[in-house]
Amino acid sequence: MSTGVTDKTQKTIGGIRRKFAPWNDPGAVPLIRYKNVTKRFGEFTAVDNLSLDIYEREFFALLGPSGCGKTTLMRMLAGFEEPTEGQITLAGQDLVGMPPYRRQTNMMFQSYALFPHMSVWDNIAFGLKQDGMEKAAVAARVEEMLKLVKLETFARRKPHQLSGGQRQRVALARSLAKRPKVLLLDEPLGALDKKLREATQFELMDIQMELGMTFLIVTHDQEEAMTVADRIAVMDHGRLVQVAPPAEVYEQPNCRYVADFVGDVNIIDAKIESVAPGAVRLRSDAADMSLMIAQDVEAKPGDQAWIAIRPEKVRVDLDPPVEQGVNCLSGTIWDIGYLGDLSIYHVELPNGARIKAAKPNLTRVVERPISWDDKVWVSWTPDAGVVLTR
Numbered sequence: 001m002s003t004g005v006t007d008k009t010q011k012t013i014g015g016i017r018r019k020f021a022p023w024n025d026p027g028a029v030p031l032i033r034y035k036n037v038t039k040r041f042g043e044f045t046a047v048d049n050l051s052l053d054i055y056e057r058e059f060f061a062l063l064g065p066s067g068c069g070k071t072t073l074m075r076m077l078a079g080f081e082e083p084t085e086g087q088i089t090l091a092g093q094d095l096v097g098m099p100p101y102r103r104q105t106n107m108m109f110q111s112y113a114l115f116p117h118m119s120v121w122d123n124i125a126f127g128l129k130q131d132g133m134e135k136a137a138v139a140a141r142v143e144e145m146l147k148l149v150k151l152e153t154f155a156r157r158k159p160h161q162l163s164g165g166q167r168q169r170v171a172l173a174r175s176l177a178k179r180p181k182v183l184l185l186d187e188p189l190g191a192l193d194k195k196l197r198e199a200t201q202f203e204l205m206d207i208q209m210e211l212g213m214t215f216l217i218v219t220h221d222q223e224e225a226m227t228v229a230d231r232i233a234v235m236d237h238g239r240l241v242q243v244a245p246p247a248e249v250y251e252q253p254n255c256r257y258v259a260d261f262v263g264d265v266n267i268i269d270a271k272i273e274s275v276a277p278g279a280v281r282l283r284s285d286a287a288d289m290s291l292m293i294a295q296d297v298e299a300k301p302g303d304q305a306w307i308a309i310r311p312e313k314v315r316v317d318l319d320p321p322v323e324q325g326v327n328c329l330s331g332t333i334w335d336i337g338y339l340g341d342l343s344i345y346h347v348e349l350p351n352g353a354r355i356k357a358a359k360p361n362l363t364r365v366v367e368r369p370i371s372w373d374d375k376v377w378v379s380w381t382p383d384a385g386v387v388l389t390r
Contacts, residue, residue, distance in 0.1 A: 020230060021245075022055040029092075031056040031214055032077065032182065037086035039072050039238075046072040048238035049086070059208050059215045061225035064235035065261070070218045073235075074184050077216070078107045091181060104181035110190050112171035114159040121146070121155040124174045131178065145173035148207060165196045172204075176211065183208075185217040189224065201227045222262050226250065234258050250310075255390045259308040266314065266355045268307040272299050272387075280387050282307060286353045291327045294382040299389050306388045313384035314357035316345045318370060320377045328379040331355070333372050345370060347378050 022028040030053035039047040047069045054060045062070035075081040076088060079100030088095045095103060106127075114123050124145050128138045146152045149169040159167055168188065175183055185204075189197045205228050208215045219225050225232050226246040233243045234257075242254045253259035256267060270282035273290055280293045282305060291307060299305060315321065321328055329349055337344035342360045349355065357378050359370075370376060 020057070022058070023053070023231065028055060030054060031058075031091055032216070033087075033089045034073070035087045035089075037073075037076065037083045037088060039069075039076060039081060040084045046238055047076070047083075050238065050240055052233060052240060052243065054214065054216065056214055057212055059205065059228055059230045060217070061229035061232045062216070062218045062235060063220070063222065063225040063232050063262075065220060068235040069238040070235050071186060072238075074107075074186060074216060074218050077103075077182070078105050078184055079103050080107075105184055106175045106178055106180040106182075107184040107186060108171050108175040108188050110187040112159075112167050114167060114170060114174075116159050119156050119158060120151060120162070120170050123159070123170055124177050127174065127178050141177055145177050148176070148210075149173045164192055165200065168192060168200065172207070176207075176213075180213075182214045182216060185215060187219055188217065189219075190221075197224070198227075204228055226262075234261060236261075252386060253308060253388065256306055256308070256388050259306075259386070259388060264311050264356065264358075266307075266309045266311065267388075268309070268353075268355075270305050270307055272297075272301055272303045272305050274301055275299060279382070280305075282387070285351055286349050286355075287327075287329050288350075289328075291385075292382045293385045293387045295387050297387050297389065299387075303389065307385045308388055309355075309380055309385040311344060311356040311358040312342075313380050314355065315379045316347060316357035316359055316370060317377050317379070318374065321379045323379075323381075326379045326381060327385075328377055329355070330375065330377055333370060333374045333376055336370075336372065345376070347376060 032054040034050055034052040037047055037050050038045065062073060064070050072081060076083050079095065079098060083096065090104060115126065118126065121142055124142045125138050128141055146155055149172055151166065151169055151173065154162065154166060159170065162170065189200055192200060201224060217228060229246060231243060231245055232249050234241045234249060236257055242249055242258045249258060249262055253262065259265050260267060268284050268286055270284040270291065273281040273283050275297060278294060278296055280295055280297050282291045282293065284291060293307060331347040331349045333345055334348040334354060335346040342358050345357045345359065347355050347357060355378055
């Protein structure tokens with residue numbers, strides 16, 4: 001049973017998160033600004049003429065596959081790399097040429113990089129002592145950090161006496177102890193198991209909100225980025241492809257690359273038949289009928305397009321749907337994946353193409369379960385899919 005204090009805190013955080021959107025305020029001044037930044041390693045361009053604004057108190061995620069430039073972008077902010085061209089500013093101060101120790105940033109590495117011969121307490125205190133902080137102030141700050149990450153009873157243990165999750169918390173506390181303007185998180189949860197990683201994601205969000213700090217996280221884990229971030233920058237080959245809040249990136253991808261990279265998706269090749277305000281009619285080889293998507297689009301009849309539809313928005317039934325205005329295709333169950341909370345059905349269409357549908361398992365017993373080789377109907381409403389033109 002939760003306490004009144006916890007409920008009040010949750011409501012407060014929820015209220016802040018719902019209203020927080022400085023990127024929509026024309027008068028808001030970014031805390032971090034990348035302006036036409038390029039980074040080359042020899043002939044290889046890791047970051048290509050990139051501009052990006054990140055705001056104070058924002059939890060921002062750089063998301064993309066290995067080699068897309070996200071870690072290089074973070075390392076340039078930290079001072080471990082210098083841009084070949086362009087400018088990086090933090091709170092209006094130009095960072096180019098400034099050594100890492102003078103920047104108001106701190107970085108938490110995937111390996112944690114804890115000192116094995118030092119206790120938890122001394123690991124957290126190390127940077128504070130290096131800065132010449134008074135002994136009493138160091139002690140107070142370390143105790144504050146231990147309480148923040150819930151490790152008060154582990155203060156005298158060495159790193160090898162801790163679990164992976166506890167070591168991760170020590171590294172986080174050490175990174176936060178110096179109270180940087182920006183905390184940089186480089187794949188911080190990659191070494192944790194799935195359940196611990198999911199729990200730690202929410203702890204990171206709560207700590208970030210409690211401290212009112214700006215967090216910048218680099219990850220290739222889409223679920224992690226979707227969970228923790230206020231906004232996500234999806235990267236590819238050193239460029240920004242889309243920068244938006246998680247729900248927008250998932251529900252309204254701006255191109256096939258984003259739709260395919262973030263989450264699971266069906267992408268159907270199609271040609272545009274007609275365009276009207278708020279509606280697009282398309283023809284696909286996968287269907288013997290026109291498909292309707294409720295969306296405004298800048299295109300004309302005959303243009304190449306793609307329909308992106310998430311599996312959880314596709315219905316799969318043994319009988320054809322009775323609703324009007326539903327996109328509907330017939331097919332045969334080719335494969336089934338049972339995931340506990342839901343089942344994934346791979347449906348083979350008459351032309352050999354396959355489409356995935358996700359169906360929640362709402363009850364333990366199904367009178368007539370859908371099985372392999374069954375003839376089924378897959379369908380989705382006009383507002384469930386997205387038309388992509390690039």
